[in-house]
Amino acid sequence: MGGFGRYLAAALTARIASEGMGMAVVLLALERTGSAAHGAFVLTAWLAPHVLAAPLAGAAAARTRRPRLFHVTALAGFAVAVAALTALLGRAPWPLMLAVAVAGGTCGPMVTGGLSSLITGLVPAGTARDRAYGWDAATYNAAAVTAPAAVGLVTALGSAGPAMAVLAASGALAAVLAATLPYEDRGAGAVPGAPRAGLGAGLAALWRVRELRAVTSATTLAFVGIGSLTTVSVLLATELGSPGGGGALMTAFAVGALGGSLTLGRVTSVAPDRLVRWALAGTGVALAAAAFAPSVAVTAALFALAGICDGPLLTATLRIRAQYAPDGVRTQVFTLGAGLKLTAASAGAALVGFTAHAPAAALLTGIAGLLLAAALLHLLTAARGCGRPARSGPTGPSEGAATTAAGRRSPGGP
The missing domain is CATH 1.20.1250.20 (MFS general substrate transporter like domains)
Structure with a gap:
């Protein structure tokens, strides 16, 4: 599988994990607490950091000398947060659950825009890159179709806990695939004294x-x-x-x-x-x-x-x-x-x-x-x-x- 093919696989699995969270969290909360409102609060904590974390994540990704480590760590953090919520939701104190949700949500911008920004380094400019963005957009739509269906099916066959675990595994697979992608070497090519973009x-x-x-x-x-x-x-x-x-x-x-x-x-x-x-x-x-x-x-x-x-x-x-x-x-x-x-x-x-x-x-x-x-x-x-x-x-x-x-x-x- 070529570099862009591995990128698409990483993007799809990461976005499946992201798209499935809305339904899975509510179902798990309803199953364990009897109230969907608990899931709504956790989901709000998960979504709230996205816009605040976006400029921080973007600036950090642009400045890091180890982009592979940065992207893999962000995706792994996303997966770990999903796994932690699977274990904690309805069982742990509220402050701990909300803190985990906020931490996972902070990694969210790297699953969406952060991943898409890698395409310029994977596909040469021109028609090929324009088409690559078409494929990238398709991963969002494919995730929107498959993630809720997968969560619903696994929940119907067992419970919402395993459905959340599937999402965590999907996020972990995305991190593994991201580790195999080619990244620009920003250390050797950096221009001394060049201005760095602020937040x-x-x-x-x-x-x-x-x-x-x-x-x-x-x-x-x-x-x-x-x-x-x-x-x-x-x-x-x-x-x-x-x-x-x-x-x-x-x-x-x-x-x-x-x-x-x-x-x-x-x-x-x-x-x-x-x-x-x-x-x-x-x-x-x-x-x-x-x-x-x-x-x-x-x-x-x-x-x-x-x-x-x-x-x-x-x-x-x-x-x-x-x-x-x-x-x-x-x-x-x-x-x-x-x-x-x-x-x-x-x-x-x-x-x-x-x-x-x-x-x-x-x-x-x-x-x-x-x-x-x-x-x-x-x-x-x-x-x-x-x-x-x-x-x-x-x-x-x-x-x-x-x-x-x-x-x-x-x-x-x-």
Whole structure:
């Protein structure tokens, strides 16, 4: 298996562990304590550090002289935290459980954006790298499909404890695979006296680069809606007479997204900024139509269509990130982008909790409106910048190693 093939295996197994945590923690808490609320508190502690840890993790990854050790340690820490929660949840004092969850969540940005940032060192710039980001995006979608199914199956056959153990083993396998990847030697090639990117460099880059500011603001707004989609799908299915149909709707969306990332996401002839707008608008239109569907079956078909439109969004976002992120803050840009999207999704989930009494069709229409507004925001933001990205550095002309100097653009978003 080549270096990129091993990367995909590491990314998939790590993201399976990450995607399965939401369901597994709640099921384990319900099994051991009789209350799903305990799982929700642990999951909140797991998710909360992501956006705060993102700039720290990105800066540390960029500065370390031993990137292999750093990435493997982060993935191993993630796996150990999952294993520890498997043993402690419902059995240990709350402060200890929450501390373990926070520690595991701190490693989370390296499972998402941190891993994706490695692709620039594995695949040469150009069409091959654009396609590589399509495959990387597919690992997120594949994990979103397989992880909940695996957790549900193992729990049904035994209990939630073994399901959590499977996730821990998946995370451990990711760490082992990451140890086999080729990494850049940053020690020998370091330039004496070269400035090191500070913790705010990635955030500054997200703001200063027009394309990256546009994609970051648009996807962050969109994920306020996406974050509430799971809850709204359950409410919608219930109103349509199928209380258990919410899972089927989200599965249809995830399967559609996987198909979209493997097909539309691999189209390199379309500029990534245009692909972002098409993906956001298409997803919004499909979900708006789903709000007025007469049955769960028709709704599921429209959710699948929405997923197909959503599939290329991550691929296009990753391509924009890689194209404009300078080497010194690339990992910060990737981890910050993932952290902002996750925070927006968490905010969306909380917002829908306050409005859950409203008709589900109205809530889904609101989600669709957010996605369409995100497409418009991207169009307006991308149209208002000035200057041209600097094109230099070892990554080649298409890589655009933009700087943060006045009048130039630097990197950005998720």
